[in-house]
Amino acid sequence: MRRDRSTGLIVVSRISSFLTSKGGNFRIQFRLLCIASNSLTTTHTFSPLLKQCIDEKSLPGIKTIQAQMIKSGFPIQLSGSKLVDASLKCGEIGYARKVFDEMPERHIVTWNSLISWFIKCRRSKEAVEMYRLMIMNSVLPDEYTLSSVFKAFSDLREAQRSHGVAVVLGLEVGNVFVGSALVDMYVKFGKTREAKLVLDRVEEKDVVLITALIVGYSQKGEDVEAVKAFKSMLVEGVQPNEYTYASVLISCGNLKDVSNGKLIHGLMIKSGFDSALGSQTSLLTMYLRCSLVDDSLWIFKCIEYPNQVTWTSLVSGLVLNGREEMALIEFRNMMRDSVKPNSFTLSGALRGCSNLAMFEEGRQVHGIVLKYGLDRDKYSGSGLIDLYGKCGCSDMARLVFDTLNEVDVISLNTMMYSYAQNGLGREALELFERMVNLGLQANDVTVLSVLLACNNSGLVDEGCEFFDSFRKNKVVLTNDHYACMVDMLGRAGRLEEAELLINEVVNPDLVLWRTLLSGCKLHRNVEMAERLKRKILEIAPGDEGTLILMSNLYASTGRWKRVIEMKSDMRGMKLKKSPAMSWVEVDRERYTFMAGDLFSHPNSDQIFETLEELMKKAKDLGYVEDKSCVFQDMEESAKERSLHQHSEKLAIAFAVWRNVGGSIRILKNLRVCVDCHSWIKIVSRVIKREIICRDSKRFHHFRDGSCSCRDYW
């Protein structure tokens, strides 16, 4: 085929301008010039040119070559496949589809390319559409089609029909690529049993096939099976690779199986996969889930370039181990290293803030959430709801909740739990109704939130009704649910009913009995308490919580002799009451206060002065010390001094002295005592500021002389 020189030059100049605008490469232009001038062209002539276009990611280049092909009189069947391939590799899937649609006949390779690219671009719907179209065009899928298309199905039945096709074609057992894709497909649908059945039928098993099953077990929480599959893989002589290690280690972490975890760590080093980032990340996660923080920090140190996933694992793992402050430092280090956080990272960081009730720090993270446009995402969104809930800001939590892209069980539970903790029981129950109306399946946290909502709002009758209806509807009730009911009934003084409820539980645990015991303490029922004490100490001899509760009960009923006996018992057992502590955040710093410890703080003078001033003003407004809160037999004036130095009072005085703007937020490790509760109520009036106190069980919002718990806690 001959072309004259002038046509060639026009083509070259057109390509040249296209390529120059795209930053094109001189070599492409030069070669096209050669083609145009020599004018002898075959499909092979164009191949290196298309390759150049792919390297340059130049769609204009492809289009020009296509035009030249047409001019050379090439039939589209011949050139189409190459053009589709080149367009796909340039990321121009739309153009590839256009060329494809114009082809009168398509080779199966072209069908397969398009299907697999749609999947790569996460356009599964279009991939399935192509697959259906292919069948309608009487093109039989081959091993390539079937090894990619299973990823795309969102409907199990359609996927199973294609599984049938694979069986008929003999590709299910005969081709390990198809087998792996099938295992992966069943795993993604949560059908590990079916995945295992497919695996067993595949004739020649390889590492990918078995890894796909291990991943399935691991992701479904069938961790024992995952470790088992890993071991049998070794027995069969199939060598694991970095992906295998990465997934089996997660299962070891879930099982807190340090010994297998360490063994696998050893294997990893031996086979040289200990430098792959994926396996390293899983190793980090494994050690964190096994609470071996130091080992995990060592692993992290050895990772040269931690990515988003590695950092996320570190941040959320540290939070999991109660090392929130370190987690937040690492989160900041990650940002400093310019590694972008995602919704997983942010929800980890937010959990760190919410565990510590660090409102200001949390708001900074909220800023980052907004910066990355993840405030409507359900994961980071739930993190924000939890944060604001745990900082006592249900209104802010609700604002986040109302803007979420998608309302699911978790986000609803988080919001309900926030309301429940803050004593907004009615609001929580309204959301429960919404959940039922939406047809969402409640889970154990939902049930707990409903019961807690009733408990913290004094809705005892409603709580009992809900509990009965859960029981009638065969909802699986855990010890936590029972403990919540026992607390509710106990606090309402319905101690016998609470005991009957515990007797219903098959294996009542320590917490249940202790919860009932605290009900006895509240209602000063010494007789029942002593009976329970004997029972508890049989199950758990020397249980610290029980002895403290008993000692406090004896103190509050004036049985000082018994108090002394209890204390000496506890000393004999080397038990020491954990100290009451409070925390307050000022200018994003967290300050700790311990009861009775006024002098270790560098600003103790100022705190003491402020405290005295607040005390005087509170007394002017009618505050009187409630000495029944002192569980030690001492002089009246000493009792007063002891009360004045409760940790929450110190923390509030510090916050007032530092002139904290807005609400004062206190976090406490134990429950607020009656004396502090009435003092804080009055102080909120004195300083005309809201004081929010999160104790070990719930929130108290002190505003203008009253508390949101309506004195029921």
Add this chain to the structure above:
DNA sequence: TCGGGCAAGT
């Protein structure tokens, strides 16, 4: 023209 992995919330 094809297949597998690591991180998350109540």
